[in-house]
Amino acid sequence: MNSKFKKILITGASTGIGRQLALDYGRDGASLWLLARTESKLQDLVLQIQDSGGKARSLVCDATIEKNLLAALQTAQDESGGCDLVIANAGWGGKMMYPSDRNIHVLNQVIDLNYKAAAQTLEFFARFMAEDCHGHLVGVSSIAGFRGVPAGAAYSSTKAALSTYLESLRFSMHHFGVRVTDIRPGFVRTPMTDNNKIPMPFLMEVDVASRKIRRALERGRKRFTFPWQMAIMIHLLAGMPDFLYDWFAFRTYGKLARSGRPGKSEENRSG
C-alpha cells in the first residue's frame, strides 16, 4: 500500500498495533516519531525501520506525565515542521477486581493514559494542523467503548470518552480541512491480549489490523470499527435493551466480572 502520509507521530509504538503501523508506514518511506516508555524496544524498531528505507526517531516518554508528554510532542513538531498524521494509540487495559484496594489507582492510570494522554496528544497537534489547514488526527479507541464490559469499568469508560472526544474534535477540525478518525478495533493479537483467557471472537493478527487501519485512514474514514463481523455484532449489542445485554454479558463474560480482567496488560509499569 502506497501511503499519502509522509510525517507521522505514533504513541504506544513499542509493541502491538502501534509497532506494526510504524513498521508498515516505515516501509512506505515515511518519517516517523515513535513514542513509548521502553527505550530498547523503540531503538530496535527504529533500526528495523531504517533498514527498510524509512526514517524514525524514538521519543522515550511516559505519556501520563503531562510535562514530559508535551516536551516530546514539541520535539516531534520542531523536527518534522508539522506532522501530517498523528495516531494516539497508547493504551492500557487496566485490571478492575472487586473487592480491591488498587482500583482507584488503576482507574487513575487508565484515565491518564487512555483518555487524558490521547486527547492531549491530539489537542497539541490540532492547533498546528488548524493553522496549516492540513493533517489527519487519529485516536485508537475500542469496541469496548460501545457499552460497559464486565471488569472493564476503567477501560470501557475511557474508550467511550475518547470516541466522544474524537467526534467533537471532528466538527471543530472540519472547517480547517483537518481529518479526524476514530479507530475501534475488535480483538487483535498483541501483548495486550496475549494472556487473555476470555473468548475473543474474530481475533485478528496484528499485520492484518494494521493493513485495515491504514486503508481506512487513506480513505479518510470518520469512524472505523473492525473486523466487519465484530462491527455488526457490536452495533446490535449497542442497540440492545439492558435486560438482554445483561443476560448476554453475564453469559459470555460473567466469570471475568467476578475474577477481574486477566492479561499482560495488568503489568503496566506505571500501574
Ligand SMILES: NC(=O)c1ccc[n+]([C@@H]2O[C@H](COP(=O)([O-])OP(=O)(O)OC[C@H]3O[C@@H](n4cnc5c(N)ncnc54)[C@H](OP(=O)(O)O)[C@@H]3O)[C@@H](O)[C@H]2O)c1
Ligand atoms: N489488542 C486489542 O485487541 C485491542 C482492541 C481494541 C483496542 N485496542 C487499543 O489499541 C491500542 C494499542 O493496543 P495494543 O493491543 O497494541 O497493546 P500493547 O501491545 O500493550 O501496546 C500498548 C502500547 O502503549 C504503550 N504504553 C503503555 N503505557 C504507556 C505510557 N504510560 N506512556 C507511553 N506509552 C505507553 C506501550 O509501550 P511501553 O510499555 O513501552 O510504554 C505499548 O507501546 C490501545 O489503545 C488499545 O486499547 C487494542
